Amino acid sequence: xxxxxLSLSRRTFIKKMSAGASAVYLSPFLNACSQSxxxxxxxxxxxxxxxxxxxxxxxxxxxxxxxxTDVWRYxxxxxxxxxxxxxxxxxxxxxxxxxxxxxxxxxxxxxxQLGESxxxxxxxxxxxxxxxxxxRLVISPGEEYIYEFSVLDRAGTxxxxxxxxxxxxPQVNNGLAGLIVIHDLEEAxxxxxxxxxxxxxxxxxxxxxxxxxFIYGGTHMDQVMGFLGDTLLINGQxxxxxxxxxxxYRLRLLNGSNSRIYKIAWSDKTxxxxxxxxxxxxxxxxxxxxxxxxxxxxTELWIDFSNRELGSxxxxxxxxxxxxxxxxxxxxxxxxxxxxxxxxxELPQKLSKHVLNNPQEAVNATDPRQFVLQMGMxxxxxxxxxxxxxxxxxxxERIRLGDLEMWEFNNQAGGGMGMLLPHPMHIHGLQFQVIxxxxxxxxxxLWETINxxxxxxxxxxxxxxxxxxxxxxxxxxxxFEGLYLYHCHNLEHEDMGMMRNYRVVA
Ligand code: C2O
Ligand code: CU
Ligand code: CU
Numbered sequence: 001x002x003x004x005x006l007s008l009s010r011r012t013f014i015k016k017m018s019a020g021a022s023a024v025y026l027s028p029f030l031n032a033c034s035q036s037x038x039x040x041x042x043x044x045x046x047x048x049x050x051x052x053x054x055x056x057x058x059x060x061x062x063x064x065x066x067x068x069t070d071v072w073r074y075x076x077x078x079x080x081x082x083x084x085x086x087x088x089x090x091x092x093x094x095x096x097x098x099x100x101x102x103x104x105x106x107x108x109x110x111x112x113q114l115g116e117s118x119x120x121x122x123x124x125x126x127x128x129x130x131x132x133x134x135x136r137l138v139i140s141p142g143e144e145y146i147y148e149f150s151v152l153d154r155a156g157t158x159x160x161x162x163x164x165x166x167x168x169x170p171q172v173n174n175g176l177a178g179l180i181v182i183h184d185l186e187e188a189x190x191x192x193x194x195x196x197x198x199x200x201x202x203x204x205x206x207x208x209x210x211x212x213x214f215i216y217g218g219t220h221m222d223q224v225m226g227f228l229g230d231t232l233l234i235n236g237q238x239x240x241x242x243x244x245x246x247x248x249y250r251l252r253l254l255n256g257s258n259s260r261i262y263k264i265a266w267s268d269k270t271x272x273x274x275x276x277x278x279x280x281x282x283x284x285x286x287x288x289x290x291x292x293x294x295x296x297x298x299t300e301l302w303i304d305f306s307n308r309e310l311g312s313x314x315x316x317x318x319x320x321x322x323x324x325x326x327x328x329x330x331x332x333x334x335x336x337x338x339x340x341x342x343x344x345x346e347l348p349q350k351l352s353k354h355v356l357n358n359p360q361e362a363v364n365a366t367d368p369r370q371f372v373l374q375m376g377m378x379x380x381x382x383x384x385x386x387x388x389x390x391x392x393x394x395x396x397e398r399i400r401l402g403d404l405e406m407w408e409f410n411n412q413a414g415g416g417m418g419m420l421l422p423h424p425m426h427i428h429g430l431q432f433q434v435i436x437x438x439x440x441x442x443x444x445x446l447w448e449t450i451n452x453x454x455x456x457x458x459x460x461x462x463x464x465x466x467x468x469x470x471x472x473x474x475x476x477x478x479x480f481e482g483l484y485l486y487h488c489h490n491l492e493h494e495d496m497g498m499m500r501n502y503r504v505v506a
Contacts, residue, residue, distance in 0.1 A: 226259025279459025
């Protein structure tokens, strides 16, 4: 999984951490109550490869015809580093795409110009505690938080979004989110489609009022079910048709929706060729009739338009499903084959080398850590009967640094009115393997309508746990001590407290 270059940079990085960094390591806690936040100074100025400022601010963008829509967005500015680090998306509220390379040392200044507290989380990235964007590190309007971390992750599609407790759903809905694309040497050696043939597609649903302004569901039912929009946006735009050439493309899909789960297929029943997941490229491509993409999950598809007729249109569609809001089939994005291409690239049959962990080597192989997803008093979702507490860590949420652990998410309990919903469970800071799924016989029928679309191969940071399901994941808590989160990535569930801390100690 890791290239040589990474293990080198990781070694120097770990050395830095142990060599005298411990004194300043606590600084984020001290700074949490001062004027501005600052991750501990990991690097000197000369060691920084990329320095960026991201400012969260109010703005207005033209999404529908007529009135522009008021949005909240991240504006990006490159302070130093390669020129193509920041890719702006025209006419969109989405933040810039950050192109990072494995091994780079990053410094990011987050400036909060919103009317409320916020903090940025780098979803999927393996970063030190102080750089993870935990809600206790929120900064007030007018303040700045400085993040520093090395890019340790594999090439792949990651993203960033706000993480203030109780306000993540509305802040994301207002527009705050952006993609991170990591590049590495293993991937660079492959002949995959690049530049304009490598298309990011952020899928989000929104609801607009008659003045073209976002509506966010404030009712308790919206919170319990998750907020579903009635208008689909791609990359923050209503535009759904992309003009393509007769050649192959790489499509990077992020489900950036608050709660909607998509069942994605090609309109003409062409099989989907999946080449990547949350944690980057698969070992080899896999073929699917459809895939299920839950909030926060990424999937990478490879598609060849070279034998398509000029003028033809192929669409990714959402197939009807039993997921909340999944009653109708609708188009997600259309590709209009408009021009001949002189070049193409073949699908590589070997994409990457994974160094997978062995479940039998988990410290708790026979007795996985249990996380029961349920609904408590007041119809509020929780984990093991407990809601989020800012600094709270239960005894069974303490982990030894370096341990390989089996975690089991159990969605069989229901509770309240016996309601079961799908929960996309996310663990901060690390990528895991999905080991097994177990479905309660009473829910098998529903499950079989989506089961073939679950991509469990490869590396993940978010796993969908269906009603009646028990899902086991294998995860190594390496490199960093500290307080991290795990939670449901249905943002309404997260905001209502379906989130907990775990603490890693040496
Ligand atoms: Cu994208 Cu705490 O999550
Ligand atoms: Cu995350
Ligand atoms: Cu949930």
